[in-house]
Amino acid sequence: MNRKDQKNNTRQIFFDTAVSLFIQDPHKLTARNIAKETHRSTQPIYSYYKSISRLHQLVARHTVNELTNLSYTYEFKSSIDLAIWYLNQCPSLTTDILDNNIDLLEHLTSSINQASSDSITKGHLIMLAETQYLYWALNKHDSTVALTLTISNLCQNLKHSVSSNETFL
Structure with a gap:
């Protein structure tokens, strides 16, 4: 294997490890965790990727x-059904949306709208993520503070949706 192939292989190993960490929990996507998983130091990671936030962005878009x-192998009745499917397939997307990853929110909204016959707004996607989080948190008996904050955000978003006449379907 020549040097260029070796570099590409190392980059791919870092990327695949980052994808795996992202799918587990987007907060686990750190240089230290990638280095630990690949049995390498953190320095080479930064030589391949300008920053961990840039790598995070690439991984989220890839996902x-x-x-x-x-x-495209499934049939969905609406953009809402498709959005729920995305969030169920990769719960880390919900976490990232609630962490205000604007790039991911825009990319996911665009992807859903391209694949669906109707459209969804970023506001609707945020409300779905909040609802999904509430469902998981209630099943896991998560902290009351986090639940209260999420319920409050969901209520505010619903009020905004109603006052601005946004429709779901």
């Missing part, structure tokens, strides 16, 4: 693109 390709 959405893979799910988009997979979504």
